[in-house]
Amino acid sequence: MGIVVLDAVTKRFEARQRAIVALEDLSFDVDRGEFVSIVGPSGCGKSTILRLVAGLLEPTAGTVTVEGRTPSECRLARRFGFVFQQSVMLPWRTALENVRLPLEVIGTDPLRALIPPSELLAMVGLEGYGTLYPRQLSGGMRQRVAIARSLSFDPPILLMDEPFGSLDALTRERLHALVLQLWEANKKTVLFITHDVYEAIFLSDRVIVMSASPGRVREIVGVDLPRPRIDATKTDPAYIRLVQQTLSAIKEQ
Amino acid sequence: MATPVRMALRLAIRQALPVLALLAAWEVAAVGLRIPDYILPPPHRIVLKFGQASGLLWAHTIVSVIEIALGFLAAAMAGFLLAVAIAYSRWVERLVEPFLVVSQVIPKVALAPLFVIWFGHGLMPKVVIAATIAFFPVLVNTILGLKAVDAEVVELMDSIAATKRQVFWKVRLPHSLPYIFPALKVAALLAVVGAMVGEFVGSDKGLGYLMILGDVNLQTDLLFAALAVVTGVGLLLYGAVSLLHRAVLERFGEGDTRQFITL
Numbered sequence: 001m002g003i004v005v006l007d008a009v010t011k012r013f014e015a016r017q018r019a020i021v022a023l024e025d026l027s028f029d030v031d032r033g034e035f036v037s038i039v040g041p042s043g044c045g046k047s048t049i050l051r052l053v054a055g056l057l058e059p060t061a062g063t064v065t066v067e068g069r070t071p072s073e074c075r076l077a078r079r080f081g082f083v084f085q086q087s088v089m090l091p092w093r094t095a096l097e098n099v100r101l102p103l104e105v106i107g108t109d110p111l112r113a114l115i116p117p118s119e120l121l122a123m124v125g126l127e128g129y130g131t132l133y134p135r136q137l138s139g140g141m142r143q144r145v146a147i148a149r150s151l152s153f154d155p156p157i158l159l160m161d162e163p164f165g166s167l168d169a170l171t172r173e174r175l176h177a178l179v180l181q182l183w184e185a186n187k188k189t190v191l192f193i194t195h196d197v198y199e200a201i202f203l204s205d206r207v208i209v210m211s212a213s214p215g216r217v218r219e220i221v222g223v224d225l226p227r228p229r230i231d232a233t234k235t236d237p238a239y240i241r242l243v244q245q246t247l248s249a250i251k252e253q
Numbered sequence: 254m255a256t257p258v259r260m261a262l263r264l265a266i267r268q269a270l271p272v273l274a275l276l277a278a279w280e281v282a283a284v285g286l287r288i289p290d291y292i293l294p295p296p297h298r299i300v301l302k303f304g305q306a307s308g309l310l311w312a313h314t315i316v317s318v319i320e321i322a323l324g325f326l327a328a329a330m331a332g333f334l335l336a337v338a339i340a341y342s343r344w345v346e347r348l349v350e351p352f353l354v355v356s357q358v359i360p361k362v363a364l365a366p367l368f369v370i371w372f373g374h375g376l377m378p379k380v381v382i383a384a385t386i387a388f389f390p391v392l393v394n395t396i397l398g399l400k401a402v403d404a405e406v407v408e409l410m411d412s413i414a415a416t417k418r419q420v421f422w423k424v425r426l427p428h429s430l431p432y433i434f435p436a437l438k439v440a441a442l443l444a445v446v447g448a449m450v451g452e453f454v455g456s457d458k459g460l461g462y463l464m465i466l467g468d469v470n471l472q473t474d475l476l477f478a479a480l481a482v483v484t485g486v487g488l489l490l491y492g493a494v495s496l497l498h499r500a501v502l503e504r505f506g507e508g509d510t511r512q513f514i515t516l
């Protein structure tokens with residue numbers, strides 16, 4: 001039984017007179033500690049899936065279950081760390097204060113946090129940057145802060161919504177390595193949204209390929225590449241074959 | 254080194270020069286063209302008037318300053334609190350919305366006589382008029398600032414089960430500050446206008462009253478002297494709010510809001 005289970009989920013948005021079907025009859029599971037990516041063309045409802053899992057949206061039909069509970073119960077129990085495409089920093093807070101935000105909201109003394117915020121910043125490679133404001137940091141650095149923030153209260157499930165979509169290729173590669181390293185060290189369950197097939201195959205245990213309007217599961221690609229994944233993985237024929245397979249699954253529609 | 258003080262000084266000098274040139278031209282014209290004093294006294298007469306009537310000016314300045322300050326504070330507080338209520342309650346929003354539009358269209362200056370009937374000739378009607386005129390920009394901008402928070406920031410807060418109160422104090426309020434302060438600058442100027450209107454309509458104290466007095470007695474130099482003091486008071490209040498605005502932008506501004514006009 002998966003830790004995140006979507007069972008025949010449909011999501012419709014009512015806009016003016018016409019209803020838009022964002023997701024239709026969507027079912028898949030994510031196991032504990034698994035790294036699962038969702039890829040698909042824009043408008044296939046990828047982001048909607050994360051919001052359903054996090055309990056920020058309710059499905060129109062079907063059920064979403066997380067750790068055997070409803071998504072809202074899990075959200076109230078602070079089981080989710082969320083990372084967005086934009087870093088979503090509070091500009092009047094320093095990097096360290098942004099990392100600390102969830103602890104303040106939850107009411108955890110930062111000194112008693114499992115990993116102190118300053119140490120988290122060091123873990124994401126930003127030692128010594130804690131007193132800088134977001135506008136003084138590059139896009140990649142801000143996204144590192146966002147990742148540190150999502151880990152600050154040690155949630156077991158990370159929901160990442162195209163977190164590297166607006167970064168340049170080099171920065172993106174560095175953050176891939178960081179995310180894999182943090183994931184392997186902390187045994188999190190990751191649900192990762194992207195439109196980049198290469199990124200999805202490189203990072204994931206499984207890749208869910210979506211079709212667009214309405215969003216449905218088109219194919220689930222198991223990625224049995226050895227870990228740890230390193231630069232050499234990208235020249236591995238098996239990797240290239242998986243990428244081709246996934247790309248053609250997307251293009252078929 | 255371009256210290257802030259030196260930069261402010263340079264700015265002051267740059268802005269003072271054209272004013273001084275205008276005053277000089279005025280002096281030359283008034284004296285050279287022999288314009289009667291009751292129509293346009295030369296600036297030096299007005300300056301002299303400051304000396305002659307300093308006690309009188311001072312006493313009336315205090316009255317006006319209190320009216321302006323109280324009117325401004327009342328406008329700022331009422332505008333802010335109503336904005337919070339509107340931003341947080343659809344109920345309040347629906348209830349208040351039609352009145353807001355109407356109250357914007359009504360020339361509030363025309364209400365001044367009514368306020369005199371209701372609140373007498375003392376401090377109260379002036380404060381009420383000043384506040385009524387100055388309140389609207391604060392209200393509108395505060396609503397804008399509270400509501401213009403990125404949807405993703407709210408989602409982030411929701412994803413960690415933040416309470417409404419936490420979202421307000423940690424996100425919405427700091428985010429709205431760069432929106433509120435430009436409105437406060439406008440409100441400062443409008444409060445001055447409101448206080449003067451209140452004094453014009455019915456008063457025996459204050460700089461507005463002094464202007465009326467100068468007018469009916471053909472003491473145009475007194476009128477100008479009072480006008481100069483009012484202008485000074487307005488500039489000081491505006492300058493003080495501007496300084497706060499800069500500090501707020503420095504800390505809370507980002508993107509668009511950092512480009513708000515910083516006169």
